[in-house]
Amino acid sequence: MFFEGSEKKAEILVNASKISLIDDIADDFWTNLVQCCNAQILSSIRNDDCKAFLLSESSLFVWHDRLLILTCGNTRLVHSVEFFIQQIGMDKIQQVIYQRKNEYFAHAQPSSFGDDIKLLGQYVQGKAYRFGELDSHHNYIFHQDNSFQADSLDKTYEFLAYQISQQASEKLTTVGLKAEEIRQFLQLDKLIGDFMLDDFVFDPFGYSVNAIKGKDYLTIHVTPQANSSYVSIESNINLTELTADFLTILAPKSFDLLSFNDFDFVNLTDEFIPKDYVSKSRVSERLSNNYLVCFANYILPQQGFSEAKAFDIAGENHAL
């Protein structure tokens, strides 16, 4: 059974003097927004600074001055971005950023990144880049090219783990596994013990958690099935320093680190990435919106030989 865990991601910053996305927008709006990409809201938590919606495909976070939405599977997130632009108006929007990670099953997606930004281009003048090699892990990032300049303290981190260990995959695909057991397995108490949590265990497996504390957020999405396993962790707290913990828990064959505005990325990765992982690709670019984006892909060298994976000829997933 395959599921495309890799997310599309959009971040939209608004002019806080013209609109507050928390005070001025009712929850119905967000229900409609996520429906535009065929996702549904499962539950939500909130504090004075942030609303966090857990979605059938990943997460939506809303602050007074911005929103962040991540959707996986075969959702076409760009339609939700289009809805937001049409409903709110570009005059209240300061910056649109749209990102797509490489997919396991690119040919099964309803659109390519190029298709998506062609649609965005009807509303937003922007630039786009690819971080990472085409034949390996990579991220496409489109951003509005206007006078907006990001605050240097506005930081984001992404940790993306591929091909987690057989042990982790088996644990996370255990029938009847409870949210509390997954929280323990991921050591959330240790990592974000003082955050408010909202999580969901999917049937037959898969796990999502949103965590917030003031303006801080952290979200984890787990696609645990062998062969296409994927775990994404995104936060505005520094994940680089926590990477060794994640690697101990998940032991992926490969992982990516991505940061916005971590100016110490080189030193931090040198300090915190275990030496048994090898850097395959490292890319850095300062965007015209003043975000410094750094991307690094690491792999675990293989010594022995493994068996080939049998392909299910009679299976239903021929498109995959």
Next chain:
Amino acid sequence: MFFEGSEKKAEILVNASKISLIDDIADDFWTNLVQCCNAQILSSIRNDDCKAFLLSESSLFVWHDRLLILTCGNTRLVHSVEFFIQQIGMDKIQQVIYQRKNEYFAHAQPSSFGDDIKLLGQYVQGKAYRFGELDSHHNYIFHQDNSFQADSLDKTYEFLAYQISQQASEKLTTVGLKAEEIRQFLQLDKLIGDFMLDDFVFDPFGYSVNAIKGKDYLTIHVTPQANSSYVSIESNINLTELTADFLTILAPKSFDLLSFNDFDFVNLTDEFIPKDYVSKSRVSERLSNNYLVCFANYILPQQGFSEAKAFDIAGENHAL
């Protein structure tokens, strides 16, 4: 400008007591066969044992008892296989093997491997495997599952280079470059000096060469453009021992080695692969048709940071 260099490949072995593909089949047949996947024959060479056709998308080799066809781009090779089966009949066919390498632009392909073998399954009962990880380089191999047992001396080697050096890419995309200059660059005199050659320089760039000597063959296909550069070398002579030469010439960021029936693959790779390349994935499987298939993917670890690649928003290749 993007081009999908990664090939689909089919090998079909016939019962030599019932038919000779050289003596009993006219060239018109091969013209029709390659047209089934939207390729054309550009030129050909032959000796008593082998006919080699250079195609608009890669190559076709025909021996008395077998054919080998490789096609790249957006060809749907499985339609040529279907044509062969329908015209020749399964009663004269001993073994069908169908292979697909991971593509740079999987979402731009007219079909997936699963689609292809679903079609093949109408004619051939078989098994299929994936060699390599889904999120990295991998090869899918389908083979007929019958009483056929491959000769242990029937060996094949594939060397697949991705992201060749900027220097090699620039040289091979030089306007007006002549076949003789590419032969020199690839050191064909040194590698296969006593083979009969047939080569073609594509416009604006790209290069294919077929080489034969008795039953031996070697074919090289070069997609030189930066970002999606790809060079494939396939032969029944031992490429593992030549890998260091290829790596010196092409300096790819990543490459794959694949062998059929090289029982010394482990030792040969340990001996001949330069130590600056790191093994990312190693897979070995003996198929029920008695081919031992070994696959290894190597990468060149990156120390420094590179710039992100600008994405051509206004470009025509949005599907890519």
